[in-house]
Amino acid sequence: MISPPSYRSHPSPFESGLRSDGKRMTPQRKKVLSLFEEIGSGIHLSAEEVHSKLTISGEKVSLATIYRTLRLLVKMTFLNELDLSEGGNRFELLSHDHPDHHHLICIRCGRTEEFENNNVINAGKEAATNFGFKLLESSLNVRALCPKCSNK
Amino acid sequence: MISPPSYRSHPSPFESGLRSDGKRMTPQRKKVLSLFEEIGSGIHLSAEEVHSKLTISGEKVSLATIYRTLRLLVKMTFLNELDLSEGGNRFELLSHDHPDHHHLICIRCGRTEEFENNNVINAGKEAATNFGFKLLESSLNVRALCPKCSNK
């Protein structure tokens, strides 16, 4: 029989964020966030894809819980939600070094590249200011054809 | 009994665009495009809204036909399709003086303002060039709170 460590281990930022809000850490939540962390940033997964990736690696989490958890992780700013037009929404690990990147999407094959541009960020700020709006977030989606799809 | 005019009237750009592609002008198609033209640019309508506006003014066009026609009008570049995240997609008359405008959206009440910014356009071009993509279109969506929704 293994006894738990006698010291109190540091809770992860995820766990303490949950706790401080009366919410609980669960295996399902851990699995979803871990998937994104293992896969790294710059990868954009749909809820369906999260579900099948977990299923394939033997972890059973219901689709409804995945949707709930994704929403939660977005609200907690661990994930970023993308609306790339075609198909369902996608989610990516929110990297704190590149929080404001934008996306270049091949509308044929779905290949997606990321880029940053301060002018875009400023354009959003400026527009919000001009109309007296309080800026939340601005996202530039560039729809295009990748080299492979472009020459036939 | 009224006879049709004996001269051949100039077909509209819409009609000639259709004809040149083996497609036909129909009352339904005319009604949908006319609605957008009468209502003017800068107005963003969902398919459902197009349907109810036509229904209210006594024009009966089925919802399926409206979806088909909206797709067609986008492909023919008479309309622009917006993906403002929340709810269904919206459509607007594509004004040829302001083809590349962007949108500032209040996520609470839906109020939407338009703005133009050359830096944004250039950012899209630049990103496409850097990755060897062929640019199709780029759209900046700024999510924010309008003054009314922002203070309470």
Add this chain to the structure above:
DNA sequence: CCTTTTGTTGCGAGCTGTTCTCATTACGCT
């Protein structure tokens, strides 16, 4: 510990926006 409380899950039903199927209609051409 056992009990209570309360947040969370899984499942299926439900919902919303959009597309599809197919029988019927009607545009455009002669």
Add this chain to the structure above:
DNA sequence: AGCGTAATGAGAACAGCTCGCAACAAAAGG
């Protein structure tokens, strides 16, 4: 007017997502 074929209307189907609720499980209290 008649023909070929595109387009429509009506409803079924679909995709993506949310909800309701019973079963479950983590905290909290005794």
